[in-house]
Amino acid sequence: MAEENFDFLINTGDIAQSGNRENEWIDYYEALDTFIPNKTEMFTIGNNDLCSEQPTLLTDGEDATSKFNHINVLRYFTFELDSDFDYSFTWNGKQYPLYSLYYFTYGKFSFMCLNSETAEASSKTYNNGIEDASFAQAANKSIEDWFVAVMTSGKLDTKPFVYMHEMPFTMVTWQFMKGSAGREGSHLNILNSAGKYRFSRLFKKYGIRLVFGGHKHTYTLSKPIYDAPDNYITSDNKASLTVDLMSDVNDTLSRKPVI
Numbered sequence: 001m002a003e004e005n006f007d008f009l010i011n012t013g014d015i016a017q018s019g020n021r022e023n024e025w026i027d028y029y030e031a032l033d034t035f036i037p038n039k040t041e042m043f044t045i046g047n048n049d050l051c052s053e054q055p056t057l058l059t060d061g062e063d064a065t066s067k068f069n070h071i072n073v074l075r076y077f078t079f080e081l082d083s084d085f086d087y088s089f090t091w092n093g094k095q096y097p098l099y100s101l102y103y104f105t106y107g108k109f110s111f112m113c114l115n116s117e118t119a120e121a122s123s124k125t126y127n128n129g130i131e132d133a134s135f136a137q138a139a140n141k142s143i144e145d146w147f148v149a150v151m152t153s154g155k156l157d158t159k160p161f162v163y164m165h166e167m168p169f170t171m172v173t174w175q176f177m178k179g180s181a182g183r184e185g186s187h188l189n190i191l192n193s194a195g196k197y198r199f200s201r202l203f204k205k206y207g208i209r210l211v212f213g214g215h216k217h218t219y220t221l222s223k224p225i226y227d228a229p230d231n232y233i234t235s236d237n238k239a240s241l242t243v244d245l246m247s248d249v250n251d252t253l254s255r256k257p258v259i
Contacts, residue, residue, distance in 0.1 A: 012214035013046020013165035020051040089142035110160035167213035168200040
């Protein structure tokens with residue numbers, strides 16, 4: 001990378017293997033300073049960058065016990081926010097912040113960062129160590145609202161490149177297609193009080209053509225496939241003018257390819 005000519009880099013998360021180990025963060029920054037100094041890094045949070053209730057507590061490394069607190073990320077990164085938009089959500093009558101959520105324009109191009117790492121265990125930071133999926137559902141619905149607000153605000157000169165750690169477009173396993181396993185995918189896409197499989201369709205609706213992600217250490221190639229409600233594709237293989245793309249999609253429908 002040191003020999004490449006670039007202006008900035010996008011990091012799709014997992015700077016650390018275990019977010020509670022300060023030495024891993026320090027090692028990363030020392031490597032940046034050594035090999036690509038004076039470069040701006042635009043970061044989105046990964047699940048391994050999170051920690052447990054105590055920022056340096058060594059745990060077993062599982063998501064439910066070890067990867068739900070953003071505290072160490074906030075020690076090392078500052079997210080520049082547009083004050084015209086809301087970066088919080090309401091859960092059980094209280095306000096909570098949304099992290100790793102921002103957009104920017106560079107030259108002729110727009111970029112948007114989304115936080116895919118709010119899961120069932122995320123409530124434990126604020127809920128006396130108790131896991132509650134409705135916390136993540138409320139947070140991710142607010143991220144959807146933020147995405148729509150930015151996309152319809154007129155502030156973006158072009159359709160943005162979107163990046164996050166876990167993408168809604170994921171490998172669909174044979175076990176899933178047979179109905180014997182749950183769909184692997186981003187919390188952002190399946191934990192949402194508005195319903196499941198939302199962001200895979202939002203990107204289609206708003207014309208997002210390129211999404212960067214991390215997390216899965218594999219390479220896959222596919223025809224364009226996206227989630228859609230029943231009867232969205234008509235008998236002549238065109239999109240229906242009367243069926244809303246954002247109406248309900250259940251697990252069974254998500255197993256039906258829409259190409």
